[in-house]
Amino acid sequence: MESSVSRRGMLQLTLVAAASVAEAVASPARAQPELSEAQKISHADAKYQTTPNDQQRCEICLQFEPPNHCKIVQSPITPHGWCQYFAARENAH
Ligand code: SF4
Structure with a gap:
């Protein structure tokens, strides 16, 4: 049994x-649905700036889409910019 x-x-x-x-x-x-520009976060709300924050910059962020777009913050951005939602890609330098 x-x-x-x-x-x-x-x-x-x-x-x-x-x-x-x-x-x-x-x-x-x-896959995450792509946001329209109107749905994205404004530069002001993201505290976006056109300069890096120490080593942190858009071009090594998970949300960056070359040449000057972001998946979550309104375009345009610059590869050397930064915002409070920065999230480093793996192996980012
Ligand atoms: S740092 Fe901010 S603006 Fe730049 S790619 Fe990442 S989330 Fe977008």
Whole structure:
């Protein structure tokens, strides 16, 4: 009896794991919808400036879109600008 419960538990665990793998394969990371310029944060609200903040600057930020756009702050921006929403890309220098 106990071994039958254990076997059932193992089967359920295997099915849950298989379902998780199938879901991960079927639904890759969801892309964020692109914001219109009107939906983006104003320069004033983002405390945007056209100069770097120490080493932090737009061109190494996750939100930067070359040559002079940002995914969340209104265009135009400059690659050497900065705002309070700066988030460094991995391996950014
Ligand atoms: S620092 Fe601010 S303005 Fe510059 S790319 Fe990042 S989020 Fe956009």
